[in-house]
Amino acid sequence: MYKTMKMFFFLCLLIVGILSNSYCCEPYHQGVRTQNQRDQENQNTLQQTVGKNVCRFACCFYKEISSRENSGNIFFSPLSISTAFAMLTLGARSDTLTQILKVLSFNPRDISEKEIHEGYRQLMEMVNRKNEGLQLNMGNVLFVLDRLKPQDKFLNDLRNFYEGEAYPMNFKRADQAQIRINEYVAERTNGKIKDLINNLDPLTEILLISYIYLNAEWEKPFDPKYTKKSKFFVDGKRAVEVPMMFGIGLFNHGYDEQLSSTVVQMDYKGGASAFFILPDQGRMKKLEKRLSCERMSRWRTLVSKRSVNLYLPKFTLYGTYNLKNVLYKMGIMDVFTDKADLSGITGQPQHRISQAIHKAVVKVDETGTEAAAATGMEIVPMSVPVTVKFDRPFLMMITMKETILFMGKIVNPLKKD
Numbered sequence: 001m002y003k004t005m006k007m008f009f010f011l012c013l014l015i016v017g018i019l020s021n022s023y024c025c026e027p028y029h030q031g032v033r034t035q036n037q038r039d040q041e042n043q044n045t046l047q048q049t050v051g052k053n054v055c056r057f058a059c060c061f062y063k064e065i066s067s068r069e070n071s072g073n074i075f076f077s078p079l080s081i082s083t084a085f086a087m088l089t090l091g092a093r094s095d096t097l098t099q100i101l102k103v104l105s106f107n108p109r110d111i112s113e114k115e116i117h118e119g120y121r122q123l124m125e126m127v128n129r130k131n132e133g134l135q136l137n138m139g140n141v142l143f144v145l146d147r148l149k150p151q152d153k154f155l156n157d158l159r160n161f162y163e164g165e166a167y168p169m170n171f172k173r174a175d176q177a178q179i180r181i182n183e184y185v186a187e188r189t190n191g192k193i194k195d196l197i198n199n200l201d202p203l204t205e206i207l208l209i210s211y212i213y214l215n216a217e218w219e220k221p222f223d224p225k226y227t228k229k230s231k232f233f234v235d236g237k238r239a240v241e242v243p244m245m246f247g248i249g250l251f252n253h254g255y256d257e258q259l260s261s262t263v264v265q266m267d268y269k270g271g272a273s274a275f276f277i278l279p280d281q282g283r284m285k286k287l288e289k290r291l292s293c294e295r296m297s298r299w300r301t302l303v304s305k306r307s308v309n310l311y312l313p314k315f316t317l318y319g320t321y322n323l324k325n326v327l328y329k330m331g332i333m334d335v336f337t338d339k340a341d342l343s344g345i346t347g348q349p350q351h352r353i354s355q356a357i358h359k360a361v362v363k364v365d366e367t368g369t370e371a372a373a374a375t376g377m378e379i380v381p382m383s384v385p386v387t388v389k390f391d392r393p394f395l396m397m398i399t400m401k402e403t404i405l406f407m408g409k410i411v412n413p414l415k416k417d
Contacts, residue, residue, distance in 0.1 A: 013080070013185060013189070013193060013196060013209060013210065013211045013358070013359050013360075014080055014081055014084040014208070014209065014210040014211075014323070014356070014357070014358045014359075015196065015197060015207060015208065015209050015355065015356070015357050016084065016088070016206075016207065016208040016209075016323075016353055016355065016356045017200075017201060017204040017206070017207050017353070017354050017355035017356075046115055046118050046119035046122060047119055047122035047123055047126065047403075048402070049111065049115075049119055050116065050119030050120055050122075050123055051119075051123060051401070051402060051403040051404075052293060053082075053104060053105040053106060054078050054079055054082045054123075054403060054404055055078070055293040055296065055403075055404050056105040056293055057078050057081070057082050057103070057104055057105055058078035058404045058407050059291055059292060059293060060103070060105075060330060061076065061078060061081065061326065061330070062074065062076075062288075062291065062407055062409075063288065063291070064326055064329060064330055065321070065326065066288050066409065072411050072412070072415065073317050073319070073408070073409060073410060073411050073412060073415055074319060074407075074408050074409040075317040075318075075319035075360050075361075075362055075406065075407075075408035075409075076319050076321060076358060076360050076406070076407060076408065077212055077358075077360050077405060077406050077407075078404050078406075078407055079123070079127075079138075079212065079403060079404065079405050079406075080138070080210050080211070080212045080358070080360075081210075081323065081358055082104055083120055083123075083124070083138070083140070083162065083210055084140065084208060084210035085100050085103075085104060085327075085332070086100075086104060086116060086117065086120050086162075087140055087158065087161075087162050087164065087208065087210070088100060088208065088335070088342070089101060089113065089116070090117070090154055090157045090158060090161075090344060090345075091151070091154050091342045091343070091344035091345030091346075092335065092341065092342055092344060093341040093342070093343050093344055093349070094341045095334050095339070095341070096334045096335050096339070096340050096341045096342065097341075099331055099332050099333060099334055099335070100332055100335065101113075101116075102331055103327065103330050103331045103332050117157065117161040117162075118161065120161060120162065121160070121161045121162070123403060124138055124162065124163060126400065126401060126403075127212070127400065127405075128163075131269070131270030131271055132269065132270060133216065133217045133268070133269025133270045134214075134215070134216040134217070134268055134269055134270025134271065134272060135213070135214070135215040135216070136212070136213070136214045136215075136216070136270075136272070136400070136405075137188070137211075137212070137213045138210075138211070138212040138213075139163060139164075139165075139188060139210075139211055140158070140162045140163065140164040140165070140208070140209065140210045140211075141164065141165045141166070141167065141184070141208075141209050142158065142164060142165065142166040142167070142206060142207070142208055142209075143166075143167050143168075143169040143171075143177070143181060143206070143207040143209070144166055144167065144168055144169060144205070144206050144207075145168075145169060145170070145171050145204070145205040145206065146168035146169060146170050148205055148206070148346055149346070150166060150206075150345055150346060151344060151345060151346065151347055153344075154344055154345050169181070169207070171200070171201075171202055171203070171204045171205065171207075172202050173202075174200040174201065174202040174204075175200075177200055178197050178198075178200040181196070181197055181200070181207065181209070182194065182195050182196055182197055184209075185197075185209065185211065188211055188213070189211060189213050190213065190215075192213065192361055193359060193361065196357075196359065201354060201355065203354075204354065204355070205346075205351060206345065206346075206351070212405065214272070214398070214405065214406075216268040216269065216270060216272055217268060217269045218266060218267075218268060218269075219266075219267045219268060219269055220247065220249065220251070220266065220267075222245040222246070222247050222312075223247075224245075226245070226246040226247070227243050227244065227245045227246065227314065228243070228244055228246070229241050229242070229243060229244070230242060230243075230244035230311070230313075230391065231391060232244075232313055232391050232392065232412070232413055232414075233391060233392045234392075234393070234411060234412045236282075240412060240413075240414050242313045242314070242315070242413045242414060243313065243314045244311050244312070244313050244314075244389075244391070245311070245312050245313070245314060246309070246310070246311055247310045247312075248307075248308070248309050248310070248385060249307070249308070250305045250306065250307060250308070251264055251265075251266065251305070251306065251308040251310055251388075252264065252265035252266070252267075252303040252304065252305055252306075253265075253303055253304070253305075253306045253308050253386065253388065254299070254302040254303040254304060255302075256277075256295070256298075256299065256302060258290070258295070259277075259279070259283075259286065259287050259290055259291075259295060260279060260280040260283040260286060260287070261277050261278060261279045261280065261283065261287050262277070262278045262280075262388055263275060263276070263277050263278075263299045263302060263303055264276045264278075264303070264308070264310065264388055265299070265300075265303045271400055271401065272398060272399065272400045272405070273398070273399050273400070274396060274397070274398050274399075275296075275299060275396065275397045275398075275399065276312065276390060276394055276395070276396050277299075277394055277395040277396070277397075278388065278390055278392070278394045279393075279394070279395075281392070284393055287395065291395075296397070296404075297402070300402075306385075306386060307384075307385035307386065308385055308386050308387070308388055309385045309386070309387040309388070310388050311387075311388070311389040311390060311391065312364075312390050313364075313390060313391075313410075313413040314364055314413065315362075315363075315364050315410055315413035315414075316361075316362065316363045316364070316416050317360075317361070317362045317408060317410070317416060318359070318360070318361050318416050319358075319359065319360040319361075319408065320357065320358070320359045320360075321357070321358045321359075322356070322357060323356035323357065323358050324336050324353065324355070324356045327356070335352060335353050336352060336353050336354075336356075337352060338350075338352060339352075340352035340353065360406065360408075362406065362408065390410075393409065393410060393411045394409070394410055395407075395408070395409050395410075396408050396409075396410065
């Protein structure tokens with residue numbers, strides 16, 4: 001029935017340039033653990049623990065972005081942002097460290113810094129594992145002013161926990177440094193992001209880049225011959241014409257009555273999954289307000305295979321965010337001011353973050369015909385299929401083993417930025 005390959009491209013980059021009060025919206029739920037409990041968690045669930053905190057951070061970050069007037073389309077990688085600032089805690093001290101851990105949803109009484117870094121290491125190992133039909137690369141790099149000498153412990157921890165790299169850079173020649181950094185980013189994102197950095201500050205001393213790139217195929221691809229122009233209702237009054245993909249068959253589908261939303265899960269080859277969440281007419285605010293990790297976790301058991309006529313628009317999104325503004329409001333304040341203490345990086349405390357930019361790209365369409373011969377027929381039960389049409393604003397999540405890789409809201413599929 002389906003004859004083409006579905007390609008999904010995601011990439012996300014975070015850049016942080018370092019120069020010479022409200023906290024996360026989800027509270028901690030666990031109490032102080034015993035040493036035996038910690039040892040057992042070390043062996044079994046550190047990756048899951050960190051993954052759950054990435055989810056909490058994702059909800060907080062999303063709510064902060066969506067609360068802004070005319071937020072429009074939203075797309076970001078909570079895993080990439082969280083990982084980059086977790087890396088920063090390797091060199092953060094005093095209140096600077098406390099604030100970052102708090103916003104990332106970590107309680108020092110509940111989990112040690114070493115356990116946090118080990119959990120991220122396990123997550124990165126999972127993300128970078130080779131899977132057939134799925135290309136997912138995540139990495140981190142430091143560009144350091146060539147006259148600075150980062151602490152050996154920081155560099156070793158960066159390498160051991162985050163597979164991070166460090167390169168000397170002459171930021172005084174900002175134009176040349178900018179070219180080299182942009183070339184590095186473009187190469188590691190298969191050219192999906194070019195000219196990431198503009199107007200690089202020549203006073204920058206350290207630049208931290210965290211990137212994640214996903215290219216995956218649908219387990220159940222769409223056939224482009226069924227893609228037709230159709231109306232997408234941006235709001236109650238305005239509609240735009242979009243290319244609407246169509247598929248019929250068994251899809252993981254369900255209805256969340258508490259959130260008044262329809263949930264569709266689509267799987268990719270290699271273990272990743274996409275969740276598309278369509279609130280009932282006029283219920284987007286309700287969905288966003290009540291969004292939580294617990295509710296998102298229930299979607300996995302809520303959905304079941306059912307006969308569905310599925311309509312999903314093609315779209316490309318570019319999400320760009322000034323993290324300095326967003327995270328400051330979320331509670332990471334000192335690191336952006338003269339109060340910052342990042343002495344664990346260079347041995348001196350008088351450095352602060354001057355720039356923090358997050359950029360994410362998602363392209364959703366059907367491309368290629370190479371997989372046509374490998375696509376088998378699907379047995380559909382003799383029942384009237386449910387029609388699910390994503391023709392108004394909806395949410396999306398991309399996950400791998402319950403860790404949120406990407407999260408977003410599509411308000412207008414034609415608007416890329």
